[in-house]
Amino acid sequence: MNSLNWVQKFKILLDIAESLGSVHNNKLIHGDLHSEIIGYSTSREIWLIGDLRFCRPIDNPLNKNFGTMPYVSPEMLKQERMTTSSDIYSFAM
Template identity: 40%
Template sequence: MEWKDKLTILLHIIFDLQTIHSQNFIHRDLHSGNILQNSQTDANIADLGLLKSVDTPEYNGVYGVLPYIAPEVLIGKPYTAASDIYSFGIIMWEISSGKPSYYDRKHDGILAKEIYDGLRPTFAKEIPLIYVQLANQCMSANASERPSASDLQEYIDSWAKKAFYIKIFKDADININKHESESSNNCINTMFSYKSIARLIGSEHTNLKDSSENQFCILDNLM
């Protein structure tokens, strides 16, 4: 998939997220398995079951797909709009790579602790620097440093429309080595419900109860 199509998908996703945030709601479970792709470039956020008003930030455990959970949430802080932005940053990495995040790692307490300590997905060298910088800002450990959904929409829209940025991404299309990944078409999301966050972070060998299922995933169409 060319970058212009990837940017269009991101624009659809961030438009939906900005709409959610503008109504003073938080999604709290944003991940690639919750993105429905209606066509090659038409994608929408789905599964609003955990949607919650920003006015009710009480903590009642951590629920979601581990790689997308913001580090502050992992230590018991409430979900915020910035937590959704962290999840969007992970999705930006996935769309750039065509792979599920941490596809080669077990989603357990060890990974959770490493994420809290600063582990983030690494971008390929062919990915445009402006894209990497924005995605990394979304995944900042400091929630206050993450951009808003409306800012993200503005940035990505300019990449898709302004000639200067269009050339950057066209050049990236030329430079990217196209190769098959053993996991590129194997998107399995594992949902966890954590009531004891101390047990999750504190134990390196926690055997977490989980439920896994193959879900429709936008990553299936990115390569």
């Protein structure tokens, strides 16, 4: 990743953020966002979020403690209700 310039790094972050936005726009919470599930689509030339098996509906997320450390948000550690903010925290980590 060190060989990438700032524009390339920004493009990767923007792609991932837009992918997460698509998850949220579909009224879902990912719940297990971490670096190992980010992949590059050569056909679309874009970085995408994978492993959508933990997605939960925004209006009914389970209060089950899961996720990948150290990407788990504080509210998930405290067994509080997941929100889209939980995913945004994981993205920032």
